Amino acid sequence: MIVAERKPLDEIAEMIAPFRKVAVIGCRSCVAICLAGGEKEVNMLVSAMKLKNRNEGREQEFDGFVLERQCEKEWVKEVEDRILASDIVLSMSCSLGAQTVGDMYPHKIVVPGLNTKMFGVPEEQGVWSEKCLGCGDCMISTTGGICPIARCAKSMLNGPCGGSSDGHCEVNLDIECAWYAIHERLKLQGRLDLMETVRPPKDWVPSHSGGRRVLVREDAKLTQHQKRGEEVVE
Amino acid sequence: MKGRIQVVMCRLCSTGGGVLDVDALLRIASDAPNVGAAVVVDRLCDKATVASLAAQAKDKEVDRVLLLTCPKNEVSPFVYQTFVKKARINEFLIDSIDLNNEVVLPHRDDAQGAQAKAEGRLLSSISRMARLQPLERKTDEMRTKNVVVIGAGISGLEAAGQAAQRGLHTVILEKTGREVKAPGVVMPESKVVSMKGEAGNYVLTIEAGQKRENLECAAIVVATGGDWSDARGPLADKCRDAKPLYRLRQAVDEDRVPTGTVVIVDTPDPKGTRTKVQDYAWDEALDCAMDIKRKSPSTEVYLVFQEMRVSGMREIAYKEAADLAVRFIRYDRKNPPRLTAKDSGRLELTDLAQGEAVALPFDVLAYASIAANPDNVAIANALRIPLSPDGGVRRGSMQRGPVATPRPGIFVCGSAMFPKSESAARAEGRAAGIMAAQYAGAGKTEYGGSVAETDAEKCSACLTCVRTCPYEAPFIGAAGKAEIRLQMCQGCGMCVGICPSKAIDLHHYTDEQIAAETTTYLRGDF
Numbered sequence: 001m002i003v004a005e006r007k008p009l010d011e012i013a014e015m016i017a018p019f020r021k022v023a024v025i026g027c028r029s030c031v032a033i034c035l036a037g038g039e040k041e042v043n044m045l046v047s048a049m050k051l052k053n054r055n056e057g058r059e060q061e062f063d064g065f066v067l068e069r070q071c072e073k074e075w076v077k078e079v080e081d082r083i084l085a086s087d088i089v090l091s092m093s094c095s096l097g098a099q100t101v102g103d104m105y106p107h108k109i110v111v112p113g114l115n116t117k118m119f120g121v122p123e124e125q126g127v128w129s130e131k132c133l134g135c136g137d138c139m140i141s142t143t144g145g146i147c148p149i150a151r152c153a154k155s156m157l158n159g160p161c162g163g164s165s166d167g168h169c170e171v172n173l174d175i176e177c178a179w180y181a182i183h184e185r186l187k188l189q190g191r192l193d194l195m196e197t198v199r200p201p202k203d204w205v206p207s208h209s210g211g212r213r214v215l216v217r218e219d220a221k222l223t224q225h226q227k228r229g230e231e232v233v234e
Numbered sequence: 235m236k237g238r239i240q241v242v243m244c245r246l247c248s249t250g251g252g253v254l255d256v257d258a259l260l261r262i263a264s265d266a267p268n269v270g271a272a273v274v275v276d277r278l279c280d281k282a283t284v285a286s287l288a289a290q291a292k293d294k295e296v297d298r299v300l301l302l303t304c305p306k307n308e309v310s311p312f313v314y315q316t317f318v319k320k321a322r323i324n325e326f327l328i329d330s331i332d333l334n335n336e337v338v339l340p341h342r343d344d345a346q347g348a349q350a351k352a353e354g355r356l357l358s359s360i361s362r363m364a365r366l367q368p369l370e371r372k373t374d375e376m377r378t379k380n381v382v383v384i385g386a387g388i389s390g391l392e393a394a395g396q397a398a399q400r401g402l403h404t405v406i407l408e409k410t411g412r413e414v415k416a417p418g419v420v421m422p423e424s425k426v427v428s429m430k431g432e433a434g435n436y437v438l439t440i441e442a443g444q445k446r447e448n449l450e451c452a453a454i455v456v457a458t459g460g461d462w463s464d465a466r467g468p469l470a471d472k473c474r475d476a477k478p479l480y481r482l483r484q485a486v487d488e489d490r491v492p493t494g495t496v497v498i499v500d501t502p503d504p505k506g507t508r509t510k511v512q513d514y515a516w517d518e519a520l521d522c523a524m525d526i527k528r529k530s531p532s533t534e535v536y537l538v539f540q541e542m543r544v545s546g547m548r549e550i551a552y553k554e555a556a557d558l559a560v561r562f563i564r565y566d567r568k569n570p571p572r573l574t575a576k577d578s579g580r581l582e583l584t585d586l587a588q589g590e591a592v593a594l595p596f597d598v599l600a601y602a603s604i605a606a607n608p609d610n611v612a613i614a615n616a617l618r619i620p621l622s623p624d625g626g627v628r629r630g631s632m633q634r635g636p637v638a639t640p641r642p643g644i645f646v647c648g649s650a651m652f653p654k655s656e657s658a659a660r661a662e663g664r665a666a667g668i669m670a671a672q673y674a675g676a677g678k679t680e681y682g683g684s685v686a687e688t689d690a691e692k693c694s695a696c697l698t699c700v701r702t703c704p705y706e707a708p709f710i711g712a713a714g715k716a717e718i719r720l721q722m723c724q725g726c727g728m729c730v731g732i733c734p735s736k737a738i739d740l741h742h743y744t745d746e747q748i749a750a751e752t753t754t755y756l757r758g759d760f
Binding site: 028029032033035038039040041043066124125 | 696697698702734735
């Protein structure tokens with residue numbers, strides 16, 4: 001899922017300082033699950049801002065609520081009144097939600113309350129780790145199911161490098177060396193020959209390096225008839 | 235829906251010995267919204283008084299009762315029972331506040347402050363109380379009447395004996411292979427691996443020798459015991475010959491009585507972080523000091539301590555020891571005893587009574603430290619019962635449940651809590667055995683009341699509650715949303731606090747109810 005973290009209170013306060021009516025919009029999906037922008041976090045932020053404003057003698061009105069998924073227009077549309085009634089929108093979702101609201105209401109100023117961090121896996125309560133960069137061409141079938149693009153600091157295709165020591169990465173000794181992990185996994189599976197296979201340079205075009213990606217699935221798109229809610233005409 | 239409240243003040247327990255103005259509190263309560271009746275009684279825990287209060291409750295058609303009395307776990311159960319039986323009040327709509335401890339004690343020299351706080355506390359409780367809903371208690375049949383005792387030591391055997399005497403099938407788990415004579419089944423070389431199920435219908439997974447088996451039981455007694463520790467702290471580290479008290483005791487028992495000067499200090503670790511001296515260690519230290527003096531009157535014995543406590547009639551030992559010329563030195567916590575140099579044989583400390591620094595030369599240095607049983611951690615994890623910071627199993631309230639853990643059906647006795655003398659361990663073992671037998675003998679378990687409930691609409695099935703709950707109560711149900719197994723829920727509120735979607739409420743502690751209480755206390759300034 002997408003993992004995000006709330007921005008420091010001072011930074012949030014500064015972004016919304018010039019505005020009186022603030023709509024604080026959370027999201028019940030990824031950012032709720034990673035404890036950053038769900039209903040509880042929205043309520044807590046509103047309370048914290050009220051306290052801060054009182055201490056600093058500022059007056060602002062807050063309207064805090066959460067959407068099922070802020071990255072989907074239908075859900076955003078449901079709260080259009082409350083968005084339009086505000087002077088500024090503080091989005092407590094990942095950047096996708098903030099941009100969805102911003103794109104739908106271009107006259108509204110939408111600011112992010114969270115920093116979107118990564119595609120992460122909850123390892124335990126309160127710990128998330130990055131395991132995918134969304135390169136667009138998954139290769140983990142050849143690396144024992146462990147992604148070296150995301151989990152190796154150098155995104156090496158043929159590792160490990162000389163900085164691997166005792167299974168740790170020289171960049172940060174708290175991080176495990178992805179290629180060490182790959183070696184151990186392949187050994188366990190009796191597929192160590194894959195370590196010897198040279199992986200040719202990767203085509204990075206399907207990744208972000210090829211520019212902004214837009215995925216179009218013709219098979220999934222609705223026909224003109226379906227869009228109007230009419231029956232499918234063969 | 236808001237209910238009508240009967241406010242009852244106990245003059246004996248809620249006035250702080252005349253510090254609080256009860257009449258003013260009574261006026262405030264009477265004028266408060268949702269209060270149907272407000273009365274002061276001389277002593278709440280008097281049967282006739284409670285009966286008349288219950289009659290009044292019925293008369294005035296109130297449906298909930300707020301008691302201003304002693305601490306919640308000290309209110310006699312019959313007070314609650316009378317209101318439930320005679321006035322048909324829902325048992326979860328009777329609540330109490332303890333003004334003595336909450337208000338009077340912290341404001342001992344400030345009657346005005348105490349009164350203001352008491353008024354706030356009263357009004358805030360009334361406003362929360364008015365928003366409570368009646369709750370239900372449900373019952374389950376117990377599948378067995380087994381009582382499992384963990385540990386075949388002094389207290390464990392007493393407990394098993396009591397349970398067996400009451401006709402219950404007892405199983406004793408003993409970690410060693412030693413032969414134990416006890417009623418019921420004894421499983422040598424066995425330990426608890428994990429536990430499933432809920433109160434009254436626990437299923438223990440037990441490892442006995444090479445085998446693993448499941449054992450259903452209705453009640454469990456934890457009697458794991460404790461032992462002397464060889465732990466050395468900074469003080470002992472600086473003195474090669476320092477020895478634990480029990481070693482000194484062994485030597486004295488074997489008539490190898492030390493000569494010269496013997497110093498017994500309370501802890502090997504001045505910060506008290508690693509081991510802690512318990513009251514029982516002082517029993518031993520006093521006995522040991524007196525034995526030394528009796529066997530070798532010319533040996534000087536000093537007891538150096540920060541705080542010394544022995545309980546009950548044992549206090550007479552202080553005088554006996556003093557008569558035998560055992561010397562007591564109480565040191566200053568800020569200036570704990572230390573050696574002048576490594577292996578110097580001189581202890582430096584500040585004597586609190588004299589208010590001066592003392593340098594104490596010694597020939598033998600003994601330290602008293604008793605560590606909790608290290609097995610407690612694994613057992614507490616398996617049974618999901620809390621431990622105290624010292625590593626002992628924590629019991630419930632001293633008044634209402636001195637041998638009960640917070641989990642229903644699980645009892646604890648003897649040195650499993652903290653080190654105890656043999657007689658105390660025996661007494662607790664008996665108590666725990668009787669309690670376990672009563673619990674298991676009832677054949678029915680109760681659950682429900684102030685427990686958590688999920689809102690499927692808000693739940694995003696994020697698993698946070700499932701991961702957080704110490705009792706494995708939440709699970710993701712067939713609908714793909716979190717649900718609570720009510721039998722497992724202990725009403726601790728952890729899932730409620732952590733749920734990112736605010737999809738869980740704890741009955742009687744909902745946001746609205748807590749907010750009403752807080753807002754009223756702060757006089758709306760929130």
